[in-house]
Amino acid sequence: MINLELPRKLRAGANQAHQVAAEIMRPVSRKYDLAEHAYPVELDTMAAMIEGMSDAGNEVGGAKGGRESGEPKPSKTANANGGNMAALVNVIETCWGDVGLTLSVPYQGLGNSAIAAVATDEQLERFGKVWASMAITEPSFGSDSAAVSTTAVLDGDEWVLNGEKIYVTAGERSTHIVVWATVDKSKGRAAIKSFVVPRDAPGLSVARLEHKLGIKASDTAALLLDNCRIPKDNLLGSPDVDTDKGFAGVMQTFDNTRPLVAGMAIGVARAALEELRSILTEAGVEIDYDAPTYSLSAPAAEYIRLESDWEAAYLLALRAAWMADNKEPNSLQASMSKAKAGRSASDITLKAVELAGTLGYSQHLLLEKWARDSKILDIFEGTQQIQQLIVARRVLGLSSAQLK
Numbered sequence: 107m108i109n110l111e112l113p114r115k116l117r118a119g120a121n122q123a124h125q126v127a128a129e130i131m132r133p134v135s136r137k138y139d140l141a142e143h144a145y146p147v148e149l150d151t152m153a154a155m156i157e158g159m160s161d162a163g164n165e166v167g168g169a170k171g172g173r174e175s176g177e178p179k180p181s182k183t184a185n186a187n188g189g190n191m192a193a194l195v196n197v198i199e200t201c202w203g204d205v206g207l208t209l210s211v212p213y214q215g216l217g218n219s220a221i222a223a224v225a226t227d228e229q230l231e232r233f234g235k236v237w238a239s240m241a242i243t244e245p246s247f248g249s250d251s252a253a254v255s256t257t258a259v260l261d262g263d264e265w266v267l268n269g270e271k272i273y274v275t276a277g278e279r280s281t282h283i284v285v286w287a288t289v290d291k292s293k294g295r296a297a298i299k300s301f302v303v304p305r306d307a308p309g310l311s312v313a314r315l316e317h318k319l320g321i322k323a324s325d326t327a328a329l330l331l332d333n334c335r336i337p338k339d340n341l342l343g344s345p346d347v348d349t350d351k352g353f354a355g356v357m358q359t360f361d362n363t364r365p366l367v368a369g370m371a372i373g374v375a376r377a378a379l380e381e382l383r384s385i386l387t388e389a390g391v392e393i394d395y396d397a398p399t400y401s402l403s404a405p406a407a408e409y410i411r412l413e414s415d416w417e418a419a420y421l422l423a424l425r426a427a428w429m430a431d432n433k434e435p436n437s438l439q440a441s442m443s444k445a446k447a448g449r450s451a452s453d454i455t456l457k458a459v460e461l462a463g464t465l466g467y468s469q470h471l472l473l474e475k476w477a478r479d480s481k482i483l484d485i486f487e488g489t490q491q492i493q494q495l496i497v498a499r500r501v502l503g504l505s506s507a508q509l510k
């Protein structure tokens with residue numbers, strides 16, 4: 107029989123993350139929802155706690171994933187749970203607390219996953235402890251990440267970057283930004299590389315912060331790169347332009363980050379399910395798993411449907427993270443997990459609003475906030491439609507040129 111319980115080591119980390127979520131995030135969740143762009147000072151306490159927990163061997167909170175400097179690469183036969191699985195189970199807990207605050211936890215940015223996925227050991231040594239956001243999107247494109255137009259030109263020992271990046275999560279607060287830029291537009295997607303840009307690099311500035319539907323605690327910035335200079339060895343991975351490989355190098359980042367975004371969706375959806383269950387129970391709705399669906403009340407049947415959807419999303423994310431830890435190619439599973447979790451979280455949180463009636467729609471509870479917060483998880487790091495496209499291509503064995 108398969109044992110689906112979390113191993114003890116992961117459970118300890120997840121318990122600590124849950125404590126952070128329950129004791130620090132939840133109490134200030136509404137406050138920062140109502141105060142968009144205010145810096146959540148509680149994050150400083152959180153950062154100190156998280157630093158302590160990381161030193162003790164647990165990665166807590168956000169979206170780091172991947173491996174640390176000096177951490178051995180798991181062998182194919184190790185059957186190991188590593189950084190990806192730890193980050194997944196922890197991010198589920200912190201997003202049960204608050205998605206926007208999780209995205210703002212210092213030193214746990216999506217750019218950290220990019221670094222973990224493609225950095226050399228020497229770069230991991232230099233960038234292992236930074237707080238990195240991720241800047242791919244530009245005014246001229248979102249989903250079509252092969253359309254990067256920001257340029258990087260080598261000038262002596264420095265790269266000179268020019269372009270505009272928009273909707274960068276933690277783009278104002280992070281210490282570093284992983285920027286996607288092309289080193290040679292004529293070579294297409296193979297020439298797209300990722301660069302670690304320190305916040306104080308000359309030529310980098312924040313143009314504005316966005317106002318959003320949800321995750322208001324998270325700063326979302328537009329960034330300008332105007333002759334922005336960074337050291338030559340801040341290019342992540344290989345500088346070679348291999349037209350046979352396309353942009354497999356930078357795309358590898360998504361194999362790590364998509365299961366984590368799925369985890370965020372799973373966390374906020376679980377929060378909504380738990381709240382809904384207690385409301386239904388208080389209203390006298392009996393949720394009986396052994397009874398046939400036709401004999402259940404409509405809300406009970408709906409609740410069980412939502413819960414089983416949630417479970418499918420959870421299992422898909424566990425599989426994708428486990429494959430990443432064990433160096434198994436997981437692009438298909440990463441996209442499946444994000445597609446399922448993003449869709450389910452939107453459905454679950456909105457249904458919870460619906461089933462809870464006026465209570466669900468009011469600001470007395472956090473249900474309406476979770477419904478707003480969850481939508482982004484079906485958009486960034488590749489929308490629902492893009493994940494489905496990737497899954498279809500992989501299942502049918504078609505290239506991106508054959509199936510658009």
Ligand SMILES: Cc1cc2nc3c(=O)[nH]c(=O)nc-3n(C[C@H](O)[C@H](O)[C@H](O)COP(=O)(O)OP(=O)(O)OC[C@H]3O[C@@H](n4cnc5c(N)ncnc54)[C@H](O)[C@@H]3O)c2cc1C
Nearest residue numbers: 240241242243247248249273274275486487489491492510
């Ligand atoms: C709050 C927030 C935070 C973000 N954070 C970051 C970040 O940290 N870093 C970053 O780089 N970007 C970030 N983004 C940008 C995000 O990744 C993009 O919004 C996303 O990739 C979609 O791009 P788009 O908005 O340009 O939509 P478009 O690509 O224009 O898509 C519009 C619609 O068309 C659909 N569509 C597009 N192409 C196809 C197709 N081939 N087949 C079927 N349907 C298709 C899409 O699914 C979508 O529904 C963020 C966005 C938001 C809102």
